Amino acid sequence: MLAADRIIALALMGLSIYFMWHATVLPIGWEEGAGPGGGAFPFWLSAAMLAASAIILIRSFISHPHEGERFFPDADAIPQVAGVAGLLIATIAAIPFVGAYVALMAFMAIYLRVFGRHGWTLIAILTLATPVFLFFFFEVTLKILLPKGLTEPLFIPLYAAFF
Amino acid sequence: MEILSLLADGFATSLTPINIMVVVIGVTAGLFIGAMPGLGSVNGVAIVLPLTFIVPPSSAIILLAAIYYGAMYGGAISSILLGIPGASTAVATTFDGRPMAQQGKAGLALIAAAVASFVGGTISVILFTLFAVPLADLALAFGPAEEFALVLMAFTTFVGLGGDDVMKTIVMICLGLVLSTVGLDLISGQPRLIFGDLPGFYSGISFLVLAIGVYGVGEVLYTIETSRTAPSVTAAKLTMRALGEGIREMNKLWKTMSFGSFLGFFVGMLPAAGATPAALMSYGLAKTFSKKPETFGRGNIEGVAAPETANNAASTGSLLPMLTLGIPGSPTTALLLGGMVMWGLVPGPMLFIEEPDFVWGLISSLYTANVAAVVINIALIPLFVWALRMPFSVLCTVVLVLCIVGGYAPSQKLHDVWLIAGFGIAGYVLRKADYPLAPLVLAIVLGPLMEKSFRQALISSQGDMMTFVERPLSATFVGLSVLFFVLPVIKLVRQRKSKSPAPAE
Amino acid sequence: MINTFTRRGAMALMASAALVLGAPASAESWKPNKPVEMVIMAGAGGGADLLARLFQSIIQKNDFSPMPVLPVNKGGGSGAEALRYLKDKEGDAHIIMATLNSYYTTPLRTNIGVDIEEFTPLARMANDNFILWVSAESDIQNLDDFVAAVKEAGDSFKMGGTGTGQEDSLVTAMLENEFGIKFTYVPFEGGGTVAKNLVGNHIDSTVNNPAEQMGFYKAGKSRPIATFSEERLEAFPDVPTMRELGHDVVYTMQRSFVGPKDMPAEAAAFYTEMFEKLSQTEEWQTYAADEALDATFLSGDALQEFLLNGREVHREILAGMGELGS
Numbered sequence: 001m002l003a004a005d006r007i008i009a010l011a012l013m014g015l016s017i018y019f020m021w022h023a024t025v026l027p028i029g030w031e032e033g034a035g036p037g038g039g040a041f042p043f044w045l046s047a048a049m050l051a052a053s054a055i056i057l058i059r060s061f062i063s064h065p066h067e068g069e070r071f072f073p074d075a076d077a078i079p080q081v082a083g084v085a086g087l088l089i090a091t092i093a094a095i096p097f098v099g100a101y102v103a104l105m106a107f108m109a110i111y112l113r114v115f116g117r118h119g120w121t122l123i124a125i126l127t128l129a130t131p132v133f134l135f136f137f138f139e140v141t142l143k144i145l146l147p148k149g150l151t152e153p154l155f156i157p158l159y160a161a162f163f
Numbered sequence: 164m165e166i167l168s169l170l171a172d173g174f175a176t177s178l179t180p181i182n183i184m185v186v187v188i189g190v191t192a193g194l195f196i197g198a199m200p201g202l203g204s205v206n207g208v209a210i211v212l213p214l215t216f217i218v219p220p221s222s223a224i225i226l227l228a229a230i231y232y233g234a235m236y237g238g239a240i241s242s243i244l245l246g247i248p249g250a251s252t253a254v255a256t257t258f259d260g261r262p263m264a265q266q267g268k269a270g271l272a273l274i275a276a277a278v279a280s281f282v283g284g285t286i287s288v289i290l291f292t293l294f295a296v297p298l299a300d301l302a303l304a305f306g307p308a309e310e311f312a313l314v315l316m317a318f319t320t321f322v323g324l325g326g327d328d329v330m331k332t333i334v335m336i337c338l339g340l341v342l343s344t345v346g347l348d349l350i351s352g353q354p355r356l357i358f359g360d361l362p363g364f365y366s367g368i369s370f371l372v373l374a375i376g377v378y379g380v381g382e383v384l385y386t387i388e389t390s391r392t393a394p395s396v397t398a399a400k401l402t403m404r405a406l407g408e409g410i411r412e413m414n415k416l417w418k419t420m421s422f423g424s425f426l427g428f429f430v431g432m433l434p435a436a437g438a439t440p441a442a443l444m445s446y447g448l449a450k451t452f453s454k455k456p457e458t459f460g461r462g463n464i465e466g467v468a469a470p471e472t473a474n475n476a477a478s479t480g481s482l483l484p485m486l487t488l489g490i491p492g493s494p495t496t497a498l499l500l501g502g503m504v505m506w507g508l509v510p511g512p513m514l515f516i517e518e519p520d521f522v523w524g525l526i527s528s529l530y531t532a533n534v535a536a537v538v539i540n541i542a543l544i545p546l547f548v549w550a551l552r553m554p555f556s557v558l559c560t561v562v563l564v565l566c567i568v569g570g571y572a573p574s575q576k577l578h579d580v581w582l583i584a585g586f587g588i589a590g591y592v593l594r595k596a597d598y599p600l601a602p603l604v605l606a607i608v609l610g611p612l613m614e615k616s617f618r619q620a621l622i623s624s625q626g627d628m629m630t631f632v633e634r635p636l637s638a639t640f641v642g643l644s645v646l647f648f649v650l651p652v653i654k655l656v657r658q659r660k661s662k663s664p665a666p667a668e
Numbered sequence: 669m670i671n672t673f674t675r676r677g678a679m680a681l682m683a684s685a686a687l688v689l690g691a692p693a694s695a696e697s698w699k700p701n702k703p704v705e706m707v708i709m710a711g712a713g714g715g716a717d718l719l720a721r722l723f724q725s726i727i728q729k730n731d732f733s734p735m736p737v738l739p740v741n742k743g744g745g746s747g748a749e750a751l752r753y754l755k756d757k758e759g760d761a762h763i764i765m766a767t768l769n770s771y772y773t774t775p776l777r778t779n780i781g782v783d784i785e786e787f788t789p790l791a792r793m794a795n796d797n798f799i800l801w802v803s804a805e806s807d808i809q810n811l812d813d814f815v816a817a818v819k820e821a822g823d824s825f826k827m828g829g830t831g832t833g834q835e836d837s838l839v840t841a842m843l844e845n846e847f848g849i850k851f852t853y854v855p856f857e858g859g860g861t862v863a864k865n866l867v868g869n870h871i872d873s874t875v876n877n878p879a880e881q882m883g884f885y886k887a888g889k890s891r892p893i894a895t896f897s898e899e900r901l902e903a904f905p906d907v908p909t910m911r912e913l914g915h916d917v918v919y920t921m922q923r924s925f926v927g928p929k930d931m932p933a934e935a936a937a938f939y940t941e942m943f944e945k946l947s948q949t950e951e952w953q954t955y956a957a958d959e960a961l962d963a964t965f966l967s968g969d970a971l972q973e974f975l976l977n978g979r980e981v982h983r984e985i986l987a988g989m990g991e992l993g994s
Binding site: 001004005008012015019022023025026030031032033034035036037038039041042045046048049052053055056059071072077078080081084085088089091092095096100104107108111112115116117118122126130134137138141142143144145146147 | 196199202206207209210330331333334337338340341344348350351353355356358380383384387388389554556557559560563564567568571572575577580581584587588591592593595596598614617618620621622625626
Binding site: 209349363494498511 | 711717722728744749834856860863864865880951
């Protein structure tokens with residue numbers, strides 16, 4: 001926990017410096033007769049964030065908070081959490097190519113099978129029902145189009161029928 | 164008495180069988196749209212608006228009011244069941260609604276939200292009926308300085324919300340405020356913090372993206388880890404006894420609810436503020452003045468009732484500047500305003516005089532829609548609670564799919580979905596390291612309002628800071644802010660002295 | 669019901685089959701076969717957004733398009749987001765963009781890699797006007813009073829408007845140049861908010877569009893001083909133009925539609941025709957008259973010339989303000 005606390009504090013300090021560097025594109029000072037410049041808010045708030053995370057880092061060397069606690073109390077869970085996060089990222093990456101429907105169906109099937117260990121019948125019902133629901137709720141009713149990618153031509157007859 | 168007869172005419176139209184049917188359909192549709200993370204009344208209204216040219220205008224107004232109310236009630240549903248605020252107005256509802264659901268009291272929380280919404284909606288519609296016209300002048304008196312002071316006050320009511328760790332709370336507030344400045348700087352018209360010129364950042368980081376990320380994806384990851392040792396969600400049951408208990412509990416909350424309604428109505432009425440600061444302030448104040456503030460954030464029913472009364476009251480209040488001043492306080496009212504323009508109505512001070520049929524038709528529709536919304540909402544609660552009983556891994560998939568689709572829907576940018584995944588993973592790690600997430604989300608909601616009004620006020624005053632305390636309204640709010648800031652600090656110091664455990668997030 | 673359902677489905681299937689086979693479609697027969705995205709260069713609730721949604725409703729009501737036209741707001745970065753988005757949609761036949769003057773100013777002020785000359789011009793629906801307003805409680809009755817008041821106030825006379833670099837700030841800069849005066853320019857997030865702040869006496873003057881002040885004007889709370897239009901506006905017959913008063917300050921806001929680069933010619937023809945039909949509807953004519961818009965329809969080469977000319981005009985104005993990007 002102590003190591004994790006320090007790493008996170010360091011990461012936040014790095015992030016603050018990155019923000020401060022970007023904020024300097026616009027004036028960060030007080031402009032005469034007009035109040036703070038466009039970069040002032042992001043710059044000085046990032047500076048405050050830098051200071052606060054630095055205190056957290058320094059503090060960890062003085063008082064040793066969370067001693068004996070572990071960042072991952074249950075180490076078995078790490079592969080599972082990482083797996084879900086990885087699957088989520090892969091799904092989002094696939095959306096522009098295979099479209100939201102195919103990507104989400106694959107996501108649900110893999111998740112339910114690998115992490116949920118469900119039977120194929122339940123998986124089939126859920127993965128088939130979800131896209132149908134999404135299509136009718138988002139596209140037909142709310143007129144919010146979801147990305148289709150390569151699957152676009154398949155939807156043209158559906159548009160003609162339901163719009 | 165003239166008002167009453169005008170209102171009676173309005174009711175005569177809104178209570179015909181066909182219009183009652185319209186209300187039921189509208190409210191039900193609104194409930195489901197609002198319950199979907201990422202979607203809110205704005206989506207419902209956008210769909211219905213073009214239809215209003217085809218149906219008779221009186222039915223059109225009723226349909227719009229029904230969808231508007233339905234979606235406002237619906238926002239609380241996803242906050243409580245999934246822990247993802249469906250709209251920024253329902254952020255504060257997650258603070259206690261989610262813990263209640265985890266303790267198996269989802270049904271009770273949903274009832275509390277519905278009843279509170281009804282109370283908030285009713286009180287504010289009555290205020291609207293009686294005082295709409297004179298109050299418009301109060302809204303006019305609000306310039307940038309007053310807006311800043313109000314947002315400052317909303318912020319300070321939340322001082323007590325952070326975790327035990329002051330430094331970590333400060334980091335999260337700053338991070339939220341910095342993220343809220345991403346995009347275009349309104350004052351100079353220049354882009355800032357667009358990270359390598361990514362066009363996706365031009366329009367800034369929306370609150371919804373951050374909230375769906377940290378509360379949706381982050382919560383799922385956190386639950387996956389912790390549920391391996393012990394399941395955290397208790398199966399929810401809804402019995403008649405629980406229902407009766409719920410109503411008794413709500414009976415004790417009259418003070419909180421009526422205070423929340425008045426606060427919500429007045430804050431919602433101010434053009435720039437709207438329902439989100441209203442709900443946050445109501446929650447913050449309920450906690451500050453509670454005898455047991457430490458129970459907030461751990462499933463206190465008062466923490467559901469307070470923001471829900473205020474956000475419904477505020478949503479009604481926000482119709483006031485739209486009708487009387489022609490200023491939309493939210494994207495939804497902006498759409499409604501567009502609808503009015505299309506119907507050939509000119510919003511503004513003359514609307515109440517020139518078009519009384521429209522105005523009172525709308526107000527009576529609000530009464531009807533509010534009653535229909537509470538009845539339909541309570542009737543549907545068993546369905547929502549039942550949905551929670553699906554296996555945990557199924558629920559997780561559904562939540563993640565909704566996070567992706569709901570994150571994409573409002574802006575239709577894949578960029579936002581990437582941000583959701585990023586915020587989700589970051590939120591999970593930060594939460595494990597005891598960084599409180601509520602201040603982060605609050606900061607991104609209030610940040611843009613605060614910076615903008617602060618700088619507008621200073622430009623107007625030629626850079627003179629005294630403008631915030633020289634103007635009477637603004638000075639009042641600044642004074643209250645100081646009070647709200649000092650009060651919890653004194654409490655905290657006392658607690659530290661008596662060595663009692665400090666309240667967690 | 670079922671009948672039409674299958675017939676429409678079958679027709680669409682045939683149409684898509686024809687497209688897949690690459691059968692050349694003539695200008696008359698091309699129709700969108702999926703929903704058309706209408707990108708709006710501004711956020712929800714602004715003047716551009718209201719107008720785009722009005723068009724959408726009229727199209728839907730009169731069935732001008734077999735597929736729905738769906739508005740999408742991409743207002744980030746003063747429209748930079750929308751411009752970049754349209755640039756990436758080269759050759760797409762199902763996307764159109766509703767523009768305003770940021771169509772000129774945004775690519776001029778910041779280098780976003782967009783050349784508006786490449787886009788396909790479709791239709792200009794209207795030109796919106798600007799009027800100089802003061803609060804009705806003010807002592808300022810005419811332009812001379814106004815200039816005198818600004819001079820007397822030093823540079824603390826407050827002019828409210830939309831974000832810096834947007835239309836209101838350009839008109840303000842033109843006024844400053846013309847009269848040799850200086851305002852304190854206070855940017856707000858939308859025209860409606862600007863109008864409210866004028867009536868609430870938080871600012872001293874505005875250059876709102878007529879529509880934005882109409883409600884307050886009718887209630888007698890705001891006073892028009894002069895218009896920036898070429899000729900007097902029908903809705904404000906008593907308000908002089910700047911030009912009449914001897915000052916050549918003319919500025920209008922265009923409301924046009926464009927398509928992406930290399931939009932198929934038959935698709936462009938379809939949209940142009942759709943907007944031409946729209947511009948003749950009674951709904952649009954009434955709206956334009958009520959809001960004091962100049963609703964002269966322009967399309968094709970005439971529109972492209974108009975747009976490129978507009979860009980040059982804005983290049984000069986921005987250069988004068990020192991706001992021209994590299």
